[in-house]
């Protein structure tokens with residue numbers, strides 16, 4: 001799409017996935033809980049594919065978000081850039097990566113000391129007597145990869161006197177943008 005706002009969106013998302021200091025490195029992921037309660041949490045965007053608009057993050061397969069996604073794979077992701085006053089809201093489908101080869105590829109990108117985050121012996125979210133009570137396995141059984149495939153993206157740029165709000169929707173023939181009242 002030859003739209004400068006769309007190009008900016010793609011460029012900032014790519015920068016977020018590559019630059020650890022970029023605000024779009026982090027996103028807030030919302031899933032719908034079993035009691036219809038939205039649950040929010042921060043995730044690190046590990047990869048952004050500008051062709052597919054695919055957003056990838058890592059997690060522990062025992063986490064609540066995985067349970068939620070199994071029940072309802074419609075999710076939202078929110079990114080905010082305070083320097084640009086730019087908010088991006090993604091709505092899409094979360095898909096768990098199942099290919100062992102692809103999982104191995106992502107796992108190999110995780111430095112050894114960081115792998116511990118997916119290796120707790122106890123299930124994430126279970127009660128313990130103190131942080132020092134967490135034990136770790138030496139296996140990567142719970143490392144998992146989730147891709148979010150957006151079907152709608154909302155761009156909001158606060159810039160007085162004219163804020164800019166654009167809704168991008170995925171159609172059969174590609175993405176279409178329309179301006180909205182901010």
Ligand SMILES: Cc1cc2nc3c(=O)[nH]c(=O)nc-3n(C[C@H](O)[C@H](O)[C@H](O)COP(=O)(O)O)c2cc1C
Pocket residue numbers: 026039040041042043044045057058059060063064065066124125
């Ligand atoms: C800065 C930061 C980055 C995080 N990145 C991730 C991440 O990439 N993947 C993940 O599963 N959890 C990440 N977390 C932890 C989640 O926010 C959340 O607490 C945890 O995954 C449990 O969420 P759940 O029980 O809703 O599944 C991060 C937390 C912080 C503070």
